[in-house]
Amino acid sequence: MKVQIINGPNLNLLGSREPDIYGQTAFDTFFNDLQNQYPTVELSYYQSNTEGELIDKMQEVGFTYDGIILNAGAYTHTSIALLDCIRSLTTPVVEVHISNVHAREEFRHKSMISSACRGVIMGFGLNSYRLALEGIVG
Numbered sequence: 001m002k003v004q005i006i007n008g009p010n011l012n013l014l015g016s017r018e019p020d021i022y023g024q025t026a027f028d029t030f031f032n033d034l035q036n037q038y039p040t041v042e043l044s045y046y047q048s049n050t051e052g053e054l055i056d057k058m059q060e061v062g063f064t065y066d067g068i069i070l071n072a073g074a075y076t077h078t079s080i081a082l083l084d085c086i087r088s089l090t091t092p093v094v095e096v097h098i099s100n101v102h103a104r105e106e107f108r109h110k111s112m113i114s115s116a117c118r119g120v121i122m123g124f125g126l127n128s129y130r131l132a133l134e135g136i137v138g
């Protein structure tokens with residue numbers, strides 16, 4: 001199985017960015033552990049701060065991979081372009097958030113992309129990505 005993890009804006013700063021909300025672990029460290037836990041799944045990781053690059057990556061893998069795990073960061077709450085992209089793909093996309101966005105500011109309560117996603121996992125820290133992977137491989 002091939003699964004692509006995609007992180008959006010500011011998620012390159014995981015480990016140092018607002019650690020009380022997002023934790024102290026850099027994503028690379030978490031990603032290596034996750035790959036070791038799922039040796040039969042071919043995991044790839046991509047991060048961009050740019051909306052169009054996220055779309056390019058999703059279009060690249062979104063017709064051949066078995067799943068995409070997407071944390072679109074703040075674009076979650078604004079991007080019709082990401083919504084349209086997810087709708088266009090054949091690969092199922094799981095929306096992920098590290099924090100429980102419903103327990104935060106009201107502007108984070110709306111997701112533009114959820115309706116096009118296979119499922120949504122949030123609030124379990126980096127473990128949200130592992131739970132999303134379980135949803136794809138399970």
Ligand code: DQA
Nearest residue numbers: 071073074097098099101108
């Ligand atoms: C986030 C939640 C978003 O509201 C925020 O803009 C992020 C991270 C999360 O993983 O909890 O950048 O997607």
